[in-house]
Amino acid sequence: MMYNIPDTTVINVGGAEVLISVYSPNKTVKSKFVAENTKALLEASAQYLGGTLPVTKYAFLYYFFTGIAGSGAAGALEHNNSSMYSLGEGPPSSIAGQNLMSTAKEGDNIEIEVARKDADGNEKLVTLKGKIIKVDGESKAEVKVGKNPTDEQLRLRKAWMGS
Numbered sequence: 001m002m003y004n005i006p007d008t009t010v011i012n013v014g015g016a017e018v019l020i021s022v023y024s025p026n027k028t029v030k031s032k033f034v035a036e037n038t039k040a041l042l043e044a045s046a047q048y049l050g051g052t053l054p055v056t057k058y059a060f061l062y063y064f065f066t067g068i069a070g071s072g073a074a075g076a077l078e079h080n081n082s083s084m085y086s087l088g089e090g091p092p093s094s095i096a097g098q099n100l101m102s103t104a105k106e107g108d109n110i111e112i113e114v115a116r117k118d119a120d121g122n123e124k125l126v127t128l129k130g131k132i133i134k135v136d137g138e139s140k141a142e143v144k145v146g147k148n149p150t151d152e153q154l155r156l157r158k159a160w161m162g163s
Helices: 031-048 097-103 151-161
Strands: 007-013 017-025 057-065 075-078 082-088 109-117 123-131
Touching: 007 031, 017 031, 031 057
Parallel strands: 017 057, 057 082
Antiparallel strands: 007 017, 075 082, 109 123
């Protein structure tokens, strides 16, 4: 359970009221910033779906932690009316990384600050720099079924694969 003094922004997109709630321990990340960077994605989604989103209300709940997560990873949980994100707190420019990737062009310079542990286990910020390059590749989903699948597993595979 998450308890905090909420920093919230509400935006209306594609017929939906969308709540952006942010917990940022150092107040580095603000809900208004996240909302501004989420709105374009939601507008594109609504346009793709015929002009409206498939919900009338949705909530994005963001928990930004300091340092490196205890699990060593960040993540998210999705629900039909909400998403909960647990991400490292950093400068807002790093949070806009997804937005950057959707607008970046081949040859653009990129600079990202990330937290890394040194050989002694101490955390420090490292700046990664480089140029955007196009990578051609294909990712295929793979479904593997054990040697003795149950009827339920076979039914799910058939529903998933269409055969």
